[in-house]
Each structure stands twice: as C-alpha cells, then as structure tokens.
Amino acid sequence: MTASPLFLAYRGLTAAVEPAGRPFLGWRLRAGKEDPARLGERLGRASRPRPAGVLVWLHGASVGEGVSLLPLVDALLARGARVLLTTGTVNAARVLVPRLPSGVIHQFVPLDLPGAVGRFVAHWKPDLAVLAESELWPNLVEALHRAAVPLALVNARMSARSARRWARAPGFIGALLGRTALCLCQTEADAGRYRALGAGRVAVTGLLKYDVPAPAADAEALAAFTAAVGPRPLWVAASTHEGEEDALIEAHLLLRRDVPDALTVVAPRQPNRGPPLLAEAQRRGIASAARSRGDAPGAATALYVADTLGELGLWFRAAGLVFVGNSLVPPGGGQNPIEPARLGCAILHGPHTDNFSDVYPALDAAGGGAEVGDAAHLAEAAATLLGDPAQLRLMARAAADAVEGRGGATARTLAALSPYLPSAA
Structure with a gap:
C-alpha cells in the first residue's frame, strides 16, 4: 500500500528528531519512568541475544495489556515457539517479569524512531509480531513491513471516539492497517470500526482478559x-x-x-x-x-x-x-x-x-x-x-x-495466528 503524505511526514519528522531520543529518555529517567540499567533497550539496543528457532514477539504497552497476553505466552510455548515480550512502562515490567515462564525474554519496546525500531527488528528478527489492543506505531509498523515480518493485532479494540479521530486521517490509518496481516478484535463493534478504517483480514476472537487467572495474593x-x-x-x-x-x-x-x-x-x-x-x-x-x-x-x-x-x-x-x-x-x-x-x-x-x-x-x-x-x-x-x-x-x-464461562479467546487467537507461525519443530 502506498504511504500517505502524512505517514511520510511522520517518518521524516521522527528521523529528524532521533538525536533527541537519548535526552528525552534522560528526562523520563529523572521522572522515574525508565529503568536506568536498560535505557539502551528503548533505543533498540538489545540486552539479550536472540534465541535460536521460531521467535514470536508479543507487545503489551502497560500492565493491563501485558497481563492479557500471559495465556497466549503459555500457548505459544506449548507449541515450541520462543517468546519475546516487550512492554512500554517500568511498572508493567515490574508486574510481568516475575510472572513470565522460564525462557521468555523481556525487553522494553524501543521508542518509535526509525533507527531505534530498525535496530530492534534487525536484532530480534521475529517470525511473527503480535501487538495487543491498539499499539500501532508508524515507524515500528514500517520496519516490520520492510523486514517482511507478519504483523497481527490481538485483543484489538477501537472506541467510537478513536474511530472518529482516525477517520480524519484516512490515508494515515489506512497505511498502518494496510501493513497488518491480521486484526483480531474483542467485539463486533471493534471489528466494524477497524474494517471501516481500512483493515483487511479482521475477525472477532473475544477478550483475552477472560482467560487470565485471577491475580495472586501473598x-x-x-x-x-x-x-x-x-x-x-x-x-x-x-x-x-x-x-x-x-x-x-x-x-x-x-x-x-x-x-x-x-x-x-x-x-x-x-x-x-x-x-x-x-x-x-x-x-x-x-x-x-x-x-x-x-x-x-x-x-x-x-x-x-x-x-x-x-x-x-x-x-x-x-x-x-x-x-x-x-x-x-x-x-x-x-x-x-x-x-x-x-x-x-x-x-x-x-x-x-x-x-x-x-x-x-x-x-x-x-x-x-x-x-x-x-x-x-x-x-x-x-x-x-x-x-x-x-x-x-x-x-x-x-x-x-x-x-465465568466467557473464556476461549486465547484458543481462538492462537488458531487465527497459526497460519503465520512457522513450524517450531
């Protein structure tokens, strides 16, 4: 799909301001919003090697999105895939990392700067990228597209208010959704909004959060x-x-x-x-x-x-x-x-x-x-x-x-993702 002028302008502007990425992270660090030992990850510099075999990258921006992905993590591991999970907030990392099964790698997602996301994709070379809910960052989507990595949105939602805002920039959102292989939505209403904005393969798989176990307590x-x-x-x-x-x-x-x-x-x-x-x-x-x-x-x-x-x-x-x-x-x-x-x-x-x-x-x-x-x-x-x-x-x-009895979204999501998963064997 041809990129819209607004999409191209965004990419050009973020490329121009990329040198400000480190000072920006310094400001966030002083505000307590970054991990000082892992700032490099936010610039796309991995702190772990890529594991061998099929690697599925899952991203949940914050605590809620990340927790909703935990049943999918287990399901992918059961299929023999390796899993990389990224989050965007320190709080999400603190909550999720102790709950991750052995072998799952956690990283912070890079800032949406062309160089940062390019380094991230080049290092991890995921076989499939899975973004939770509404995490569509233009440079990240473009980097995956250029690397021929299939991109799926899962647990996707779109409020009526957000849909109206996106409708004012149809070329921009169309360019993003046109670069996604699959959009798996929570509800029929969400699916209708994504289709109206230009998403191609859209399905309703339900809410992943119904499959998440109740939070533990000491x-x-x-x-x-x-x-x-x-x-x-x-x-x-x-x-x-x-x-x-x-x-x-x-x-x-x-x-x-x-x-x-x-x-x-x-x-x-x-x-x-x-x-x-x-x-x-x-x-x-x-x-x-x-x-x-x-x-x-x-x-x-x-x-x-x-x-x-x-x-x-x-x-x-x-x-x-x-x-x-x-x-x-x-x-x-x-x-x-x-x-x-x-x-x-x-x-x-x-x-x-x-x-x-x-x-x-x-x-x-x-x-x-x-x-x-x-x-x-x-x-x-x-x-x-x-x-x-x-x-x-x-x-x-x-x-x-x-x-009770409203689960099953994880199984439906995994079934929809299966055609995009190389054989882990």
Whole structure:
C-alpha cells in the first residue's frame, strides 16, 4: 500500500528528531519512568541475544495489556515457539517479569524512531509480531513491513471516539492497517470500526482478559491485613486515576456519615499517586495510612492508600465490594472489572467504561455490577451494600457468575495466528 503524505511526514519528522531520543529518555529517567540499567533497550539496543528457532514477539504497552497476553505466552510455548515480550512502562515490567515462564525474554519496546525500531527488528528478527489492543506505531509498523515480518493485532479494540479521530486521517490509518496481516478484535463493534478504517483480514476472537487467572495474593500478607481490619466494613476503590480521586475522597466522607466505621482502601493505578492522595486525604481531616510506608490500618484509620504494585489480588480477596476506577470522570474508559468479579466482589463503576464496552453491561445485566454517576451516588450505593451483607453476597455471586464461562479467546487467537507461525519443530 502506498504511504500517505502524512505517514511520510511522520517518518521524516521522527528521523529528524532521533538525536533527541537519548535526552528525552534522560528526562523520563529523572521522572522515574525508565529503568536506568536498560535505557539502551528503548533505543533498540538489545540486552539479550536472540534465541535460536521460531521467535514470536508479543507487545503489551502497560500492565493491563501485558497481563492479557500471559495465556497466549503459555500457548505459544506449548507449541515450541520462543517468546519475546516487550512492554512500554517500568511498572508493567515490574508486574510481568516475575510472572513470565522460564525462557521468555523481556525487553522494553524501543521508542518509535526509525533507527531505534530498525535496530530492534534487525536484532530480534521475529517470525511473527503480535501487538495487543491498539499499539500501532508508524515507524515500528514500517520496519516490520520492510523486514517482511507478519504483523497481527490481538485483543484489538477501537472506541467510537478513536474511530472518529482516525477517520480524519484516512490515508494515515489506512497505511498502518494496510501493513497488518491480521486484526483480531474483542467485539463486533471493534471489528466494524477497524474494517471501516481500512483493515483487511479482521475477525472477532473475544477478550483475552477472560482467560487470565485471577491475580495472586501473598497468604501471610492477606492474613495480616484482614487481622488488622477486623470486622469493620471494607470496600476498595481500585485502579483509580488522578481526575477521580478527589471524588472518591468526597464519597468516602459521605459514606462515613452512614457507616461511621467503614474503611476505604484506595489502590491508585499508578503507585506514584500515593503520596499526593495521602496528603489530600489528610488535608481533608481523614485519618489515613499508606501501604508504601509500611503502615498497617489501625483502629482509627479511615482511608488506606494501597500504593504498591502487584497486590490487587490481596485487596480483592479482602473486600467484597470494589469500585473499579478510571470510570467516574471523563474521558475515562474503565479498568478491568473481570479480576475482582472472578474473586467474588460486587462491582461498582462510573459511566465512562468504553474500554470494556461488553463486560460492564454484562455485569450490570446479571446483577453483579452497578453504575454510579458521581461521588454522592457512589457513597449511597456503598452504604447500602455494606449495610446489607446478604445483598452484597448475592451481588458478588452474580458478578462471579457473569464472568465465568466467557473464556476461549486465547484458543481462538492462537488458531487465527497459526497460519503465520512457522513450524517450531
């Protein structure tokens, strides 16, 4: 497919600014967003040799995308392939690397600069490239195309808002999608949007996150936390974002009027949100403690900031009620409600849940989830459920039932990828 003028302009501009890549990484390093020992990987300089045999490269930008690929990693290893997994964030690496099977290589994805992605592709020479959700970087796509590496999008999604934006640059998105061999979508709506924007081979394989096991929890840590909380009513606001945390503090204050001994646990999506969240809660006169400081919730603690990585499984097991964040204020999009639902938690969420446009309606229809529009509505719903344990248990059971039996996306994805996989034997 002929590249559009905008596509060519992007490539020319990124080539011109490539010398600024290292200073840019230095700025990100000072902000705590890069691993100082692995900056070379972000410039396409591999820190590991390429293994012999068939190599499949999987990329998930952040924690959620990377975790969704774990069942596919296992399936590819079972076929005899070698696997390279890349992520774009330090937090994703910290969560995923301990969960990777032996032999899987992790690297940071290179910046989308022509030289960086060229070095990356030349070193790894993947037999198949698999990008999760919506990770379409022009220089990376072009480098794979020139190296004749088939490229597949898996777990692909496209919101109506994103589709409208891309429609303003049809040549640009058409050039990207025209260089993909396969687009495997979460829903029929996603598939229709990709087709309208120029994708060729499109199929619906479902949501990979249904196949991901529930997050683990350290048994001793869970026992210590539940012992510290005791019989107090407990709820968790999980994967919250900066724009909605003020509303959650307000909801906590309103809730305590009806449930004076309620303990609110707030687990921000980014752990660096912990200190400002704690400071704001304390400024509002709320007795607070923070996980990152080694605090345990005492009898007087009203709000507990769970600002650590990899412990969502602990909070979901400790609570029967979870508000899933990035959903209360626009633009939002919603975080993954499948994990708390699978662990038997009733789900509350805001109205902005486009990232899981099939999951939240299914939870709500089954009676396992409920939408809240603002802080007051959230506080009211939490007070009702915490005050009626029988109703809370029924809602939690409905949530678990709603997500059971909806797996199979990994098997369908692997079947669709199989024609592009050389024989590992």
